[in-house]
Amino acid sequence: MSVSLNQLKSPETFYRSLAAKLVIGMPFKDLATVDSILLRELPPVDDAEARLALKRLIDVSLGVITPLEEQFTKPLPNALVLVNLKELSSDAFKLLPEGT
Structure with a gap:
């Protein structure tokens, strides 16, 4: 699911759009919850x-x-990185911070 910065302005609404359950305002992953966002x-x-x-x-x-x-x-710690073949072959991804 592709996400825009505008959607992050209202976190609880955003979590619901991903089909996440909310427990005291915190997202909780369910069977129907989106697995990944782009x-x-x-x-x-x-x-x-x-x-x-x-x-x-x-x-x-x-x-x-x-x-x-x-x-x-x-940098966003623990995020997954999307690379194209050119970036992959140039070894640029090796310069990423630890934990990415």
């Missing part, structure tokens, strides 16, 4: 609310997939 643009490093929403998804084992160049400029 985020073509990461929120700025100083956007604590959006980054917390993504961290909570990662904490419940929902994959957050981001392009390689986004991980270089605005």
Whole structure:
């Protein structure tokens, strides 16, 4: 499922759109919950609310997939990285921070 930065502005609504259950405002993965999301643009490093929403998804084992160049400029710990063949053959992915 492709996700935009606007959807992260309202975390609880966003979690519901992924079919996640909410327990005290926290997402809880269910059988019907989306397994992974594709985020073509990461929120700025100083956007604590959006980054917390993504961290909570990662904490419940929902994959957050981001392009390689986004991980270089605005790293999100434990996110999955989307690379193309050119990036893969250039070994650029080896420069990623630990835990990516």
